[in-house]
Amino acid sequence: MRASHIAIASILLLFAAACSGSKSYSKKAAKLDGSGLYVEAADMYLQSAVRNAKNIDAKIGLKKTGQMVLNDKLSAFFKAFSLGEDKAAAVDAYLDAESYQERVQRAGVTLEIPDSYTTDFKQVKGEYLVQLYTQGHELLEKKDYQAAEAAFAKIGKLEPGYKDAGSLQDIAYLEPLYLSGKAALEAGQYRKAYTDLNRVMERNAMYKDASALRQQCVDKGRYAIAVLPFNVAGNQMQTAQAATLQAYVTAALTDINDPFIRVVDRDNIQKILDEQRLGMSGVVDESTAVSAGKLMGAQAVIMGTVMSYQEVPGNTRKSTKEGYESYQVKQLNSETNQYVYVTRYKPVNYTEFYKENKAMVSFSFKLVSLETGQVLLSKVVEREADDHAWYASYSGNAKALYPKQNGAVDTRSSARRDLTSLLSAPREVKSTTVLGNELLRSTSVAAAGTIQHELASKLP
Numbered sequence: 001m002r003a004s005h006i007a008i009a010s011i012l013l014l015f016a017a018a019c020s021g022s023k024s025y026s027k028k029a030a031k032l033d034g035s036g037l038y039v040e041a042a043d044m045y046l047q048s049a050v051r052n053a054k055n056i057d058a059k060i061g062l063k064k065t066g067q068m069v070l071n072d073k074l075s076a077f078f079k080a081f082s083l084g085e086d087k088a089a090a091v092d093a094y095l096d097a098e099s100y101q102e103r104v105q106r107a108g109v110t111l112e113i114p115d116s117y118t119t120d121f122k123q124v125k126g127e128y129l130v131q132l133y134t135q136g137h138e139l140l141e142k143k144d145y146q147a148a149e150a151a152f153a154k155i156g157k158l159e160p161g162y163k164d165a166g167s168l169q170d171i172a173y174l175e176p177l178y179l180s181g182k183a184a185l186e187a188g189q190y191r192k193a194y195t196d197l198n199r200v201m202e203r204n205a206m207y208k209d210a211s212a213l214r215q216q217c218v219d220k221g222r223y224a225i226a227v228l229p230f231n232v233a234g235n236q237m238q239t240a241q242a243a244t245l246q247a248y249v250t251a252a253l254t255d256i257n258d259p260f261i262r263v264v265d266r267d268n269i270q271k272i273l274d275e276q277r278l279g280m281s282g283v284v285d286e287s288t289a290v291s292a293g294k295l296m297g298a299q300a301v302i303m304g305t306v307m308s309y310q311e312v313p314g315n316t317r318k319s320t321k322e323g324y325e326s327y328q329v330k331q332l333n334s335e336t337n338q339y340v341y342v343t344r345y346k347p348v349n350y351t352e353f354y355k356e357n358k359a360m361v362s363f364s365f366k367l368v369s370l371e372t373g374q375v376l377l378s379k380v381v382e383r384e385a386d387d388h389a390w391y392a393s394y395s396g397n398a399k400a401l402y403p404k405q406n407g408a409v410d411t412r413s414s415a416r417r418d419l420t421s422l423l424s425a426p427r428e429v430k431s432t433t434v435l436g437n438e439l440l441r442s443t444s445v446a447a448a449g450t451i452q453h454e455l456a457s458k459l460p
Contacts, residue, residue, distance in 0.1 A: 025048035025051065026058045029045045029061055033061060033064075038068045045062035046107055049062055059109050062109045066111050070097055070104075077121070078117065091128050094117070101113060125159075136152045148172040174203055174207050180192075180196045181194075185197075185216060185217055185220075190260065191221060191459070193213070194259065197217065218260065221260050222260050223262065223455060225263060225301065226300075226301045227249055227253065227301075227302045230243070230304035231304070231306070233308070242305075245306060245361075249365075249448055252448035253452070255448075258452055260459065261452060301368050302366070302367055302451065309359075309361045311359045311433070312357065314388075314429075316355040320350075321403075322348075322349060323402055323404050325401055327400065350392055351393050352391070353389070356387070357386065359385045359438075361383055361436075361440065363380070363447070364379065383442065384439070385436075385438055388429060389428060401423070403415050
């Protein structure tokens with residue numbers, strides 16, 4: 001049987017099962033209806049109609065019992081409407097009835113809501129909208145912004161575009177954030193102020209003077225840091241890695257989406273270091289860093305030292321493995337007197353290869369305040385990167401190759417799949433140079449993230 005035929009057969013079976021299930025639901029619904037349990041019957045009929053749109057019995061039953069359920073919901077609405085005290089309850093009751101009508105309609109059955117109920121709903125809805133609008137205004141005057149926003153949001157759901165309810169809802173949301181941001185700015189809590197004012201601008205970029213206040217937060221709270229040339233400990237051959245790591249840390253800090261961190265331009269740093277005759281000797285202690293950093297207009301400096309750096313190229317390890325190659329033999333079947341092909345296996349050897357390259361770095365860095373000379377952060381980072389290739393090679397018919405297990409051919413599909421995977425595995429390994437560069441980049445990103453987190457937690 002073709003795949004398309006199988007697929008069609010499967011669909012037909014599923015359809016038959018759905019129809020069978022639908023009929024079963026209809027029978028249960030009829031029994032419930034006969035017992036006076038029309039609410040439960042309506043639910044069963046609805047499920048049956050959804051399962052099979054061609055189930056006429058289900059739709060007839062749903063037309064009857066569903067209308068009875070809808071009438072109960074309309075009665076609840078009329079009761080709340082007649083009392084006239086709780087307009088919200090009346091509106092909710094009608095919307096519940098309308099929602100049920102729409103749900104049944106999607107199953108292909110139309111239920112009726114008399115026009116008189118619709119007329120009554122329009123009246124109570126209008127009264128409720130006026131009530132909500134007045135309530136929202138009063139809450140705004142009392143500065144109960146959360147409750148005011150909820151009131152205007154209800155208006156938006158009931159009747160989008162009602163008067164200026166949408167604008168007032170925005171004000172109820174924005175004003176507390178604006179006031180909070182403004183107060184935080186005056187208190188010198190620049191990050192909190194920025195967060196609140198940024199939320200204001202995300203909703204309404206033109207709200208009052210939020211944009212100007214947010215910029216004040218950045219201007220007053222921005223913290224300038226300079227990344228000084230990194231040193232090496234011991235092996236001067238690692239100077240290149242120290243310079244690369246410094247460049248990567250500088251770039252990573254610049255790329256961080258934090259408006260309060262300003263990284264001093266690297267060219268300016270080098271110019272000042274050269275003028276101070278520190279470019280050759282290096283900046284090795286906090287006191288020298290403070291004097292150099294102040295000339296750069298920085299408030300803090302980052303000093304780093306590459307403690308050790310290694311690139312370790314691995315040797316390719318090779319091992320000979322025993323296996324089997326399958327082949328076909330033509331053989332006469334004595335019972336049928338016909339020739340058949342029989343699979344045989346011959347012992348063969350194939351080769352497995354393994355190679356791994358590594359790069360390792362040990363790096364320490366400090367964040368030093370130029371205002372106090374205090375070490376704000378000191379950390380040692382040790383990281384490693386590696387890449388390996390593990391593959392197999394066979395000079396014969398690789399498609400017919402089988403592994404050996406317990407002295408015999410292993411024909412298990414999982415074992416064959418593993419061997420096939422080895423035969424087709426990548427044979428190239430990242431060079432130690434590439435690994436080293438990736439390692440320095442990831443180390444710099446980790447260091448920059450730690451520095452940013454420290455500044456965000458300690459600075460206002």
